[in-house]
Amino acid sequence: MASWIQELQFPHLNIPVRHDRFHTVEPESPIPAAHGDCLYLSNLDDMIGARVFTPTLYFFEANNQSSNRKFEPKILHEALAKVLVPYYPFSGRLRETKNGKLEVFFGPKQGALFVEASSELEMSDLGNLTVPNPAWIPLIYRYPYEEAYKVIDMPLVIAQVTRFKCGGFSLGLRLCHCLCDGLGAMQFVSAWAGTARSGSLVTDPTPCWDREFFRPRDPPKVQFRHIEFTKIDDSSSLTTTLWQTKAIQKCYRISDEFQTLIKSLAQPNDGHGCTAFDAMAAHVWRSWVTALDVKPLDYELRLTFSVNARPKLINPSLKEGFYGNVVCLACSTATVSQVINGDLPETTQLVREARKGVTEEYLRSTIDYIEVDRPQRLEFAGKLMITQWTRFGMYESADFGWGLPVYAGPIDLTPTPQVCVFLPDRNESLGRSMVLCICLSESAASRFKEHLSEVLTLNL
Structure with a gap:
């Protein structure tokens, strides 16, 4: 019974990371949106709690027994460009309308951000890879002056691939929560991974936008107290x-x-x-x-x-x-x-x-x-x-052709x-x-x- 609850230890580390290349990844072929077009976001997409980038980190070993494929960042880069065609809203940007509501809009020089990075450490230097460690923060890209809850005019997909000295690598991914929930994020990751494995576009199921499904009623009809949003005096310790x-x-x-x-x-x-x-x-x-x-x-x-x-x-x-x-x-x-x-x-x-x-x-x-x-x-x-x-299937969704990740999840x-x-x-x-x-x-x-x-x- 003593082993039924096991505290997991993680080391305090300094992970030196060098950012080698920055790429803007645009859809590989034409998309059904022109410059100046915009897309509706539902109020579920635009809740204040969704105005974040959800950071997740994936570690992949160099010598995975299920794959003898050599790792090349170019494979992930090219697969992302393919996936951004059916998932084209991820290539846009967010902006506020007059009433403070967000929408996706399309303009020049947009697309996802793909960062190639490297570290002189080996993955074995990182200690226990089964437990989230705040020391892994350098493996996920953040802009130097980025603010918390800033999503306006930001790339909606930010990916950092970090190669380690041993040949293993990590994928640090930040997806804007306004475009997808956890299940939606795994649908996107699964399509990206399947495309990277096969070399051609894989989307199963075919992505559907259809945010108008959740338009508010006219007039609005609030039938519950919604204490989850209510402001309460903070008088506790x-x-x-x-x-x-x-x-x-x-x-x-x-x-x-x-x-x-x-x-x-x-x-x-x-x-x-x-x-x-x-x-x-x-x-x-x-x-x-x-x-x-x-x-x-x-x-x-x-x-x-x-x-x-x-x-x-x-x-x-x-x-x-x-x-x-x-x-x-x-x-x-x-x-x-x-x-x-x-x-x-x-x-x-x-x-x-x-x-x-x-x-x-x-x-x-x-x-x-x-x-x-x-x-x-x-x-x-x-x-x-x-x-x-x-229940997100985080491991199963993330086989990019180098086997399942040894870790998939948050950091800090x-x-x-x-x-x-x-x-x-x-x-x-x-x-x-x-x-x-x-x-x-x-x-x-x-x-x-x-x-x-x-x-x-x-x-x-």
């Missing part, structure tokens, strides 16, 4: 602890057996059951709040998480190949006292109800809410935001320390284990693992 004292990133491998145990212990008392995500989200929330010793006890906390709303859309359903944002924020609320003193089934029921509350009508209400009252800033007061990446959560990520575990011998990444204060780190593990002592 939570954000002070995480933002004013330097938060640290902690990662844990969570076994399938532990997840199964938590799910069995978390079953709500109403007899309607729960999912493994409901149970783990509730348990992580309770452990995090307790470890951080949040005060005051009557302060109302929020747990938010993204729900894939694709299955909710029935009449009509989304067209196959749609890669835009179809995620809706679910939100559970409870006071600090309720979270730390309530039992796990009660907290799990709150999570389940929030998840099940994301219906097609809730999604449409979200779209209309943003149309009426477009949030201009992210609200962090009292929040933990959990993102589940375990500390810039937004109220985010927690559930990641797939590449170690296939461990079954359906996952990697949990979360930010804590230095003093809370050991307490968090204790609270996370304490259910094991109850079941010896």
Whole structure:
């Protein structure tokens, strides 16, 4: 049982990287957009939380047993140019309209940014490649004076390929979240990878834009409170602890057996059951709040998480190949006292109800809410935001012809320390284990693992 929760260590490194070449990658052949054209973005694409570049990093070994193909950056460069034809919106830029809403527009000298880089290190010098490490930041390209949440007039695909002395390489990728959610991003990556493997364009499914599917109703019809967006007075110790004292990133491998145990212990008392995500989200929330010793006890906390709303859309359903944002924020609320003193089934029921509350009508209400009252800033007061990446197929989507990556995922959560990520575990011998990444204060780190593990002592 002791191995059911394993803290993963990562070294503090200095990774010297030299940027050797910069390329603007334009679509290889004509696209259905001329200079001056623009494309509509839905309010789901244009939520304030989507105005980011999602950084992901992929590591590929030099001597992958499944491939004897020599690595050449040119292969990725040329495949990207091919993929940008059916995925042509990624070759454009974002701009604001009069009411502050974003749209994609097309002009001269646009396209994706492709950076060739190199390092004198070997991949073995980087230590454990199964766990996100903030020291990997040099492997993802950022402009020298880039600002947080800046997406206007930026390339919408930013890729950095870094070659290591051993012959292995990394692909640091930043896709603008306004154009795709996690599933959409993996659809794009899968097409790019398939094209790189074959040398000719591969798109399965055929990409579909169709953002007008999510136009707001006329007049807008906001039917829910949407507490996920509501501004709340920040009178708790939570954000002070995480933002004013330097938060640290902690990662844990969570076994399938532990997840199964938590799910069995978390079953709500109403007899309607729960999912493994409901149970783990509730348990992580309770452990995090307790470890951080949040005060005051009557302060109302929020747990938010993204729900894939694709299955909710029935009449009509989304067209196959749609890669835009179809995620809706679910939100559970409870006071600090309720979270730390309530039992796990009660907290799990709150999570389940929030998840099940994301219906097609809730999604449409979200779209209309943003149309009426477009949030201009992210609200962090009292929040933990959990993102589940375990179902994206990140490894399977990223075989560019050099085998599956040894790591695929994020790097550094500390810039937004109220985010927690559930990641797939590449170690296939461990079954359906996952990697949990979360930010804590230095003093809370050991307490968090204790609270996370304490259910094991109850079941010896």
